[in-house]
Amino acid sequence: MFAFNFYNPTKLIFGKGKISSLSINIPKDSKVLVTYGGGSIKSNGVYDEVKAALADFNVVEFGGIEPNPEYTTLVKAIEIVKEEGVDFILAVGGGSVIDGSKFIAAGACIDGDPWGIMNGTAKINNAIKLGTILTLPATGSETNCGSVISRREFNAKFPFMNPHVFPKFSILDPEKSLSLTSHLVGNGVVDAFVHVLEQYVTYDVNAPLQDSFSEGILRTLLEQGPKTFNDLKDYDSRANVMLCATMALNGLIGSGVPQDWTTHYIGHVITALFGLDHARSLAIILPAVMQYQGDNRKDKMQKLLKNVFQVELEDENNLTAMAIDLTKQFFESVGVPTSFSAYNFGQKEVDKILDNISTFGDVKWGEKGDVDLEGVKKILDIAIAANG
Amino acid sequence: MFAFNFYNPTKLIFGKGKISSLSINIPKDSKVLVTYGGGSIKSNGVYDEVKAALADFNVVEFGGIEPNPEYTTLVKAIEIVKEEGVDFILAVGGGSVIDGSKFIAAGACIDGDPWGIMNGTAKINNAIKLGTILTLPATGSETNCGSVISRREFNAKFPFMNPHVFPKFSILDPEKSLSLTSHLVGNGVVDAFVHVLEQYVTYDVNAPLQDSFSEGILRTLLEQGPKTFNDLKDYDSRANVMLCATMALNGLIGSGVPQDWTTHYIGHVITALFGLDHARSLAIILPAVMQYQGDNRKDKMQKLLKNVFQVELEDENNLTAMAIDLTKQFFESVGVPTSFSAYNFGQKEVDKILDNISTFGDVKWGEKGDVDLEGVKKILDIAIAANG
Numbered sequence: 001m002f003a004f005n006f007y008n009p010t011k012l013i014f015g016k017g018k019i020s021s022l023s024i025n026i027p028k029d030s031k032v033l034v035t036y037g038g039g040s041i042k043s044n045g046v047y048d049e050v051k052a053a054l055a056d057f058n059v060v061e062f063g064g065i066e067p068n069p070e071y072t073t074l075v076k077a078i079e080i081v082k083e084e085g086v087d088f089i090l091a092v093g094g095g096s097v098i099d100g101s102k103f104i105a106a107g108a109c110i111d112g113d114p115w116g117i118m119n120g121t122a123k124i125n126n127a128i129k130l131g132t133i134l135t136l137p138a139t140g141s142e143t144n145c146g147s148v149i150s151r152r153e154f155n156a157k158f159p160f161m162n163p164h165v166f167p168k169f170s171i172l173d174p175e176k177s178l179s180l181t182s183h184l185v186g187n188g189v190v191d192a193f194v195h196v197l198e199q200y201v202t203y204d205v206n207a208p209l210q211d212s213f214s215e216g217i218l219r220t221l222l223e224q225g226p227k228t229f230n231d232l233k234d235y236d237s238r239a240n241v242m243l244c245a246t247m248a249l250n251g252l253i254g255s256g257v258p259q260d261w262t263t264h265y266i267g268h269v270i271t272a273l274f275g276l277d278h279a280r281s282l283a284i285i286l287p288a289v290m291q292y293q294g295d296n297r298k299d300k301m302q303k304l305l306k307n308v309f310q311v312e313l314e315d316e317n318n319l320t321a322m323a324i325d326l327t328k329q330f331f332e333s334v335g336v337p338t339s340f341s342a343y344n345f346g347q348k349e350v351d352k353i354l355d356n357i358s359t360f361g362d363v364k365w366g367e368k369g370d371v372d373l374e375g376v377k378k379i380l381d382i383a384i385a386a387n388g
Numbered sequence: 389m390f391a392f393n394f395y396n397p398t399k400l401i402f403g404k405g406k407i408s409s410l411s412i413n414i415p416k417d418s419k420v421l422v423t424y425g426g427g428s429i430k431s432n433g434v435y436d437e438v439k440a441a442l443a444d445f446n447v448v449e450f451g452g453i454e455p456n457p458e459y460t461t462l463v464k465a466i467e468i469v470k471e472e473g474v475d476f477i478l479a480v481g482g483g484s485v486i487d488g489s490k491f492i493a494a495g496a497c498i499d500g501d502p503w504g505i506m507n508g509t510a511k512i513n514n515a516i517k518l519g520t521i522l523t524l525p526a527t528g529s530e531t532n533c534g535s536v537i538s539r540r541e542f543n544a545k546f547p548f549m550n551p552h553v554f555p556k557f558s559i560l561d562p563e564k565s566l567s568l569t570s571h572l573v574g575n576g577v578v579d580a581f582v583h584v585l586e587q588y589v590t591y592d593v594n595a596p597l598q599d600s601f602s603e604g605i606l607r608t609l610l611e612q613g614p615k616t617f618n619d620l621k622d623y624d625s626r627a628n629v630m631l632c633a634t635m636a637l638n639g640l641i642g643s644g645v646p647q648d649w650t651t652h653y654i655g656h657v658i659t660a661l662f663g664l665d666h667a668r669s670l671a672i673i674l675p676a677v678m679q680y681q682g683d684n685r686k687d688k689m690q691k692l693l694k695n696v697f698q699v700e701l702e703d704e705n706n707l708t709a710m711a712i713d714l715t716k717q718f719f720e721s722v723g724v725p726t727s728f729s730a731y732n733f734g735q736k737e738v739d740k741i742l743d744n745i746s747t748f749g750d751v752k753w754g755e756k757g758d759v760d761l762e763g764v765k766k767i768l769d770i771a772i773a774a775n776g
Contacts, residue, residue, distance in 0.1 A: 001624075001627060001628070001631075002403070003402060003403020003404060003405075003406065004400075004402050004403060005399060005400065005401050005402070006399070006400040006402070007397075007398075007399040007400070008396070008397075009395075009396075009397035010395075011393060011394070011395040012392075012393065012394040012395070012643075013393050014391060014392050014393070014394070014643070014644065015390070015391020015392060015644075016391060017391075018391065206624050206628070207628070208604075208607075208608045208611065208612065208628055209604060209605065209608045209628060209631050209632055209635065210631075212600075212601075212603070212604025212605075212607060212608060213600075213601055213604055215600070215604070216597060216600025216601055216603070216604055217597065217600075219596075219600060220596045220597045220600060223596065224596065236389075236594050239389060240389070240594070240595070240596055240597060243389075243597050243598075243644075244597055247597065252640075255400075255402070256402065256403075256631075
């Protein structure tokens with residue numbers, strides 16, 4: 001395996017009724033900014049439970065953080081943090097609220113334009129302390145130091161990572177996610193599954209433990225994903241999916257192994273340009289990336305088929321086609337389409353995606369850094385051809 | 389699964405040549421106490437590399453921490469920490485040096501007798517900052533907040549746990565462990581394997597992800613353990629075993645599932661009374677605990693046989709006997725005996741073990757807290773009977 005550093009100081013607080021532990025996990029006398037999204041937490045009881053747990057704190061609120069959190073929204077929250085002297089941010093919601101809150105936490109400690117965080121002109125030396133209550137299992141943002149921020153005026157959706165924005169704690173009460181729609185549940189399952197594949201289906205570096213952890217998450221998602229999708233009120237399957245989504249992107253399985261985030265990079269552009277759900281963009285691009293890289297990944301395709309999809313392999317033919325087929329079937333089984341045609345996207349949209357990526361400068365994606373703009377074009381051609 | 393909290397802030401720094409990163413991981417201007425054991429680090433090059441990396445620090449040393457670190461030794465180090473104004477402890481060694489250094493780190497911040505940490509009369513509110521360089525993969529102490537300390541005058545070997553003694557970082561360079569004897573390598577493999585079984589072979593709580601992680605560690609140890617035992621200079625298998633040992637006891641696989649530490653509790657007494665290596669005591673007791681609990685653990689025995697030992701099961705007969713047999717074969721394959729007779733222990737020794745445990749007060753061990761002193765007696769009877 002490769003050399004690596006692994007560091008993850010977020011305290012994971014998991015299970016029914018855990019929101020009540022808020023008061024012992026936020027430093028005494030903190031002024032707390034509670035951030036949230038469109039307001040679903042007010043109808044599902046989470047908001048009331050949070051307010052009750054924070055009875056002894058000085059609390060301000062900032063709602064309205066949208067899916068694919070928008071820079072112009074977040075700078076308003078940064079102003080509030082500065083004006084009110086907020087010293088703890090509690091993000092209540094899914095990956096977008098948490099990602100947005102990481103930007104707020106870091107942005108409030110930056111001199112000058114917080115967009116500097118995204119274009120690399122500002123250095124993060126500090127951040128307001130952050131905690132989260134996760135209501136949607138999907139992105140893994142609750143226990144990592146990454147964040148993805150959008151700025152619609154630029155058609156931009158970019159990531160940043162910084163250890164200062166690790167949440168101090170994250171409370172995952174699966175019961176609090178049982179009001180989600182099947183649409184969002186399916187998206188979450190696909191997002192987590194793709195996160196694992198991007199850290200697992202590359203090339204073999206004799207890292208059997210990391211591989212076994214990845215395979216364990218994938219198998220659990222295969223088994224528990226459709227269960228939770230088809231029985232939205234089932235606590236047990238939701239709890240298992242929630243833990244999978246967290247473990248998929250907390251840094252553990254990617255330690256010491258090659259990774260390929262091409263699917264996410266292209267997916268972000270699709271979402272930025274057309275507003276397609278994050279997971280739905282991934283479900284189209286991942287199979288195309290798998291096909292493009294197929295010959296380079298035979299070892300891992302074989303392991304994926306054998307140890308995850310549990311297929312008895314007779315020979316080494318058609319490994320890639322079989323792996324793609326089973327992956328697509330799985331995504332469709334949780335209600336997530338796997339082709340551009342589901343959204344009536346054709347060559348015109350693909351051209352726009354390529355145009356946007358061509359402004360990025362030098363594209364060197366893939367586990368070996370050899371996927372350039374021409375490679376991206378081929379991946380998109382494969383995705384278009386799959387439209388039939 | 390059960391509700392749980394998981395917190396592990398230790399930075400894991402893994403791979404060849406990583407000792408050179410010491411200087412950026414210890415706070416500037418720290419006065420560093422380097423702790424170590426019997427001096428093997430002076431013959432295998434680790435000591436020189438550490439000294440070179442600490443060239444810019446004020447360093448004092450404390451060597452001679454023994455296997456099963458002894459209270460009377462550690463209190464001497466506590467005096468040095470206080471006299472010298474040490475503000476960082478760097479433990480260089482295996483689990484004993486690291487456990488001992490945790491006691492030093494906490495004990496130096498206690499008013500009064502540090503033994504209070506062990507008998508529960510002293511509260512740990514703080515500890516000297518600690519980092520480690522691991523030279524022996526086995527106990528997992530490098531990334532957890534537990535420690536086991538011995539006091540020979542009392543025939544005592546007891547654990548303590550406290551979040552203040554989590555190492556800030558742990559450097560795991562597998563190359564630095566390639567001078568170990570096969571005796572110590574075999575012990576380490578068994579210790580890690582037992583740690584996983586004690587968190588896995590209990591009863592099923594619908595926690596498929598945790599189970600898959602445990603199974604992944606066990607399978608990797610089964611495959612890589614004999615490789616590293618039989619080829620002591622092979623970097624890759626040592627690296628894989630080293631990562632397994634760390635992951636076996638960093639809190640991850642035990643999150644949200646029942647655990648049974650009976651084997652460790654009895655093993656500690658055997659080591660305290662007779663000086664038998666820790667892992668060697670476990671290798672005798674674990675099979676006896678498996679047999680004692682067999683009927684209560686059929687689900688997990690079946691999973692262990694199928695997913696770890698990869699046995700095709702035809703029916704549910706003899707699950708326990710088969711699991712015990714394969715576990716013993718594995719221990720023996722890395723040179724660790726599995727019966728008292730290997731050490732000429734008989735009823736006399738067992739009586740002493742029971743006498744010692746009977747001084748503990750109320751014994752309520754096992755995943756359901758129903759293993760009392762009578763249960764321990766039965767477990768020891770099973771172990772004796774296995775002597776043949």
